[in-house]
Amino acid sequence: MTEKFNAQVTIIGGGIGGMATALALQRRGFQVAVYERAKEIREVGAGVIITANARRALHDLGVDEKLEALSSTISIFHTCHFATGEVLRAVSSEDIRRKVGIASLGVYRADLHSVLMASVLANDPHCLHASSEFVGLEQDETGVTVKFASGASARSDVVVGADGNASAVRSFLFPGEAPKFAGQVAFRSLIPYALVPASVRERGSIMSAGPGRYLLCYPLRGGQIMNLIGLVQSGEWEEEGWTTPATNEEFAQAFAGYEPDLLELIHRIPQGELFKWGLRDREPLQNWTVGRVTTLGDAAHPMTPFLGQGACMAIEDGLILARAFAASSTVQEALGRYEAVRKPRGTLVQLASREEGQTLQDPSKKRRTAQDRGLMDYDPVSVPV
Ligand SMILES: Cc1cc2nc3c(=O)[nH]c(=O)nc-3n(C[C@H](O)[C@H](O)[C@H](O)COP(=O)(O)OP(=O)(O)OC[C@H]3O[C@@H](n4cnc5c(N)ncnc54)[C@H](O)[C@@H]3O)c2cc1C
Structure with a gap:
């Protein structure tokens, strides 16, 4: 068993990925600070489907039951003929439970975000910082200094860019990358x-x-x-x-x-x-990490929504990052373990989402859902890190 090391982690972006990561790290004893560009840290009111793979992580984070109580279990998912409405395929929550163990939830994004944020704040009421837009960073052998649009800065051991599809952290690390x-x-x-x-x-x-x-x-x-x-x-x-x-x-x-x-x-x-x-x-990145700075969620693997897995992937990433820290004795080791486990999965789902987008809108092709592709079988709680 490796002796646990201390690391202060700065997370850029207080969305679903940033909050899940903050909570997972806190629960393993790490100190986090989350910096969000918006004036108020909250989610837009829209829906998201949370499937078994991510629910396993949410269970580990202690919030799955709360989320289930606020959400809707997807009882039967109907694939219908676009013009007639005829039901072509029906997959019930029992089918999903039998195959992957846990049903899918229809979730109001703001509810998912607020259950995560409430737990993060319960662990540390001072760790969330709004109106903090990341604009750049400098790193050396001992740490990273992050700079904000306000002119303020923050120093820590590690930085995680969880700042979404149009990530400024990703653009800073990998200039030239374009949507x-x-x-x-x-x-x-x-x-x-x-x-x-x-x-x-x-x-x-x-x-x-x-x-x-x-x-x-x-x-x-x-x-x-x-x-x-x-x-x-x-x-x-x-x-x-x-x-x-x-x-x-x-x-x-x-x-x-x-x-x-x-x-x-x-x-x-x-x-x-x-x-x-x-x-x-966007094309998959060759690397997610530079030195003490890594990326997570849509910042690491921006994907089109055709498999409904982007938020699920961000939640999986957050748990695996925290598990990698808990299993390591240096920042480099932790980030190496994280990227080694997550990049193959993030890239696979990113490319599969693109392929599904092409298939879905061509009636001659057969659709392969996240379940058909085995994506819901993944267990971020037990996969080796
Ligand atoms: C139509 C549609 C449907 C979808 N349906 C599903 C679904 O059913 N299931 C599913 O799992 N996923 C779904 N997704 C994907 C999912 O919404 C995203 O993958 C998920 O929100 C990614 O989370 P994130 O935390 O990485 O990024 P985000 O949710 O984008 O959060 C990033 C945060 O960073 C902040 N930020 C940005 N720039 C900066 C900066 N410079 N400094 C500081 N903060 C910054 C932002 O304000 C934001 O709060 C869907 C997406 C779309 C578009």
Whole structure:
């Protein structure tokens, strides 16, 4: 057994990955400080599916039960014909439990974020710092100094860039790395369940892939809210980010030819609840780490959302990073173990998500979900580090 060493860890980005990492490190006795660029540390109100692989990590972090109580178990996932609504495939939560041990949850992102953040703050009420935008760093043999847009700086032993898809830490470590437009525009919205047409409500969770388009809806918060996402091929370079407003008409127009009940659902999205953005795809990084600085979550393996695994991967990363620290006696050893375990998995899921995006919108190809690909079998609690 290696003697435990002390390391102070700076985490850039207070999203799902940053919070999961902070909690996992704290629970193994490491001191963390999280720096978030937003004025207030919180998540946008949108949905995310959390599958067995990530739930194992959340259980280890002591928050899975709390999250389950706030969320919706995906009881039956229906794959439907885009134009007729005919159910082509139905996978029940029992099927998933039988195959991978734990059902998937439809989760309101803000709920996931707040259960993680509450536990982080309970461990250390002073470790979260808002209005702290990372702009650069300097490192030497003894530590890393991070610089913020405000002119402030912070020194620690290690830095973890958990600052998302357009990561400034990644750009700093690997200049020249650039996003590619994935040729897809995404729409996201939340709809009160009372407004959901009956046939959609009865099916509950629907995946509907038509030529060049993909629609997904599932309930959140014990069935109070329907989360609706639409992805459509496009030649337009839309803004990256989650906050550009869209209109019901442009969303419905993009899905012309879809079954009437799903189009009706689009028309019933309340004002102010519909947003669009351009998906960015990026090539896998050759390395995630430079010296005492590493990357995690979307910063390390930015992926398109077609397998619904980005947040799950960020949670897995956070737990494995903390386990690597607990198993090591130097920063270099810990970061080496982390990258060796996580890079193959992050890269695999990043490339599989890209492939699935191409398959989904071509009706002649057979879809392979995260479950079909065995991604939910992964156990971040017991995989050797
Ligand atoms: C349409 C869609 C549907 C999805 N559905 C699913 C799903 O069902 N299941 C799933 O697992 N995943 C899903 N994902 C993916 C998931 O949302 C992301 O992979 C996940 O949020 C990544 O977490 P993160 O913490 O790495 O990054 P983020 O959540 O992006 O967090 C990064 C944080 O860093 C902060 N930040 C950024 N720059 C700086 C800076 N310079 N300094 C300080 N702070 C900074 C940001 O403000 C933010 O708080 C979906 C994604 C999309 C687009």
